Amino acid sequence: MNLGPLEIIVILIVALLIFGPKNLPKLGSALGKTVKNVREGMEGDDDKKDDKKATETEASIEDADAEDSSEEDVQYCPKCGAKNPAGNAFCAKCGAKLGE
Numbered sequence: 389m390n391l392g393p394l395e396i397i398v399i400l401i402v403a404l405l406i407f408g409p410k411n412l413p414k415l416g417s418a419l420g421k422t423v424k425n426v427r428e429g430m431e432g433d434d435d436k437k438d439d440k441k442a443t444e445t446e447a448s449i450e451d452a453d454a455e456d457s458s459e460e461d462v463q464y465c466p467k468c469g470a471k472n473p474a475g476n477a478f479c480a481k482c483g484a485k486l487g488e
Contacts, residue, residue, distance in 0.1 A: 391399075407415055463472045467484035476486055 403415075404412060461474045463474055463476065463486050464470070465472060465479035465482060465484055465486060468479060468482040470479055470481040472480055472486060478485055
């Protein structure tokens with residue numbers, strides 16, 4: 389886009405007339421937040437993959453620890469089916485109340 393200073397001034401004046409002086413700062417703020425969220429979303433794809441791998445690794449470690457304990461020391465969550473120590477009142481995975 390080849391916009392000169394005159395074209396930018398005309399666009400700003402039209403925006404001021406359409407939205408008014410009170411709503412123009414809100415519009416700018418909303419536009420800035422939208423651009424920021426789009427940039428974070430584009431960069432976040434790689435982060436989500438790394439987070440997923442880390443979560444899978446932590447889950448496999450937790451499963452290995454749970455397998456080491458005897459079945460008497462384990463409660464299963466009624467909501468998600470995760471193994472929890474017998475003394476827990478709430479599920480470590482989903483937060484549901486464990487009851488007996």
